[in-house]
Amino acid sequence: MNTTELTPDYLAIAEALTQHRDWKEALDSVIQVVRSVFIFDNLALYLFEKEHEPLTIAYARAVGRGQSAEADAAWGEETANEVMGKNSLVVHETARPVDGENRVDFPCLMGLPLRTSEGTIGALVFVRFGGPVYTPDHLQRGQYIATQISSLIDRKMLLEKIKALQDARRVIALQQEFIDTISHELRTPLGFIKGYSTTLLRKDTEWDEETRREFLTIIDEEADRLAELISNMLESARLQSNTLPMNFQPVRLDTVIRDTMFRSKARYNMDVNADLPSCSSVMADAVRIAQVIENLFSNASKYAPGTPVDIKLGESKKHITIYFSDHGPGIPAEHLPHLFDRFYRVPTQTFNTTGSGLGLFICKKIIEAHGGELNVESQMGKGTTFIISLPLVLGKEVHL
Ligand code: ADP
Numbered sequence: 001m002n003t004t005e006l007t008p009d010y011l012a013i014a015e016a017l018t019q020h021r022d023w024k025e026a027l028d029s030v031i032q033v034v035r036s037v038f039i040f041d042n043l044a045l046y047l048f049e050k051e052h053e054p055l056t057i058a059y060a061r062a063v064g065r066g067q068s069a070e071a072d073a074a075w076g077e078e079t080a081n082e083v084m085g086k087n088s089l090v091v092h093e094t095a096r097p098v099d100g101e102n103r104v105d106f107p108c109l110m111g112l113p114l115r116t117s118e119g120t121i122g123a124l125v126f127v128r129f130g131g132p133v134y135t136p137d138h139l140q141r142g143q144y145i146a147t148q149i150s151s152l153i154d155r156k157m158l159l160e161k162i163k164a165l166q167d168a169r170r171v172i173a174l175q176q177e178f179i180d181t182i183s184h185e186l187r188t189p190l191g192f193i194k195g196y197s198t199t200l201l202r203k204d205t206e207w208d209e210e211t212r213r214e215f216l217t218i219i220d221e222e223a224d225r226l227a228e229l230i231s232n233m234l235e236s237a238r239l240q241s242n243t244l245p246m247n248f249q250p251v252r253l254d255t256v257i258r259d260t261m262f263r264s265k266a267r268y269n270m271d272v273n274a275d276l277p278s279c280s281s282v283m284a285d286a287v288r289i290a291q292v293i294e295n296l297f298s299n300a301s302k303y304a305p306g307t308p309v310d311i312k313l314g315e316s317k318k319h320i321t322i323y324f325s326d327h328g329p330g331i332p333a334e335h336l337p338h339l340f341d342r343f344y345r346v347p348t349q350t351f352n353t354t355g356s357g358l359g360l361f362i363c364k365k366i367i368e369a370h371g372g373e374l375n376v377e378s379q380m381g382k383g384t385t386f387i388i389s390l391p392l393v394l395g396k397e398v399h400l
Pocket of ligand 1: 330
């Protein structure tokens, strides 16, 4: 090989390969370079996508005659399989077309194995319709191009492996964190239940009726908390994996809020100022939306006790927005970005309240499943507002 003569082309090919992160874009630019130094009409790349499966077409380009053959790259398949069988270069040449004959019926094929550190991973096939035949110099150039493309594919496979490993590590870390948190969360109420029931069962002590009732009430409340925690965890896991069924129907939000408000007012003994003009229907799961509103009431009663709640409803062309405000102590700004994270609780507010930090995570997921948004604004000393915005028309991303 006359390297002095070929070096500029070789360099240009190598350079084109390293310029792009995306391997198909890299191949596109290689083809631009290769075209000027190597005649061909079509090129196709066949790879083993999966072990023990037949070769599949991974990339095809037509640069000359036979453009239409690009999409249907079956023309090179036989040669590619032959290359794999022999694990070597394969050349097929036909007689040259004479005047009036269609060049596309006279393909000259060159198939080259793509070899990487993992072995032969596929084949590269060039076709020239109607010639010219491949000279030894052409074969050498073809081999060089195949080597460069092999290293590109090698790099692609390596990047895919790294990504798969990183994903697997992230999943393991998340699972571990989840297991640590749930075991901690479940242990607390279980500890109370076990402690108080063991105490009540002690044979050496007589408990008066009032103490017995007090202990049994604690056991009862902690059992409820445990049940709620387990159902919240299951729900959050199902929402995370998009397997919580939603029953979308035309729903009037003013009605849903009014119903939830009456129930919550009585349950939490709180004042509510509501401005709920009748609004258009939205496609929503009424039970899930009520669950979100109920959660906001429960949070207001826990974290802004003794203050009234204001609820407003607004409608624009595309959305219905619910503003849910309390007049409590507010949430420090540094905690706001994490408020909807799973298990997140504002450390300073958790002293006298029970909770798992799952409520707002679940609320956000439910609203997002409707194609909407849940946001929060808070001012220290003034209160907190949760803003739910639901689209009037369900977007494509919502699964009915
Ligand atoms: P939980 O109430 O079970 O702790 P949530 O996910 O419902 O969990 O809420 C997460 C955290 O957000 C709460 O622990 C609390 O610190 C904070 N928070 C929620 N609602 C309010 C509110 N209205 N005012 C102040 N802080 C709130």
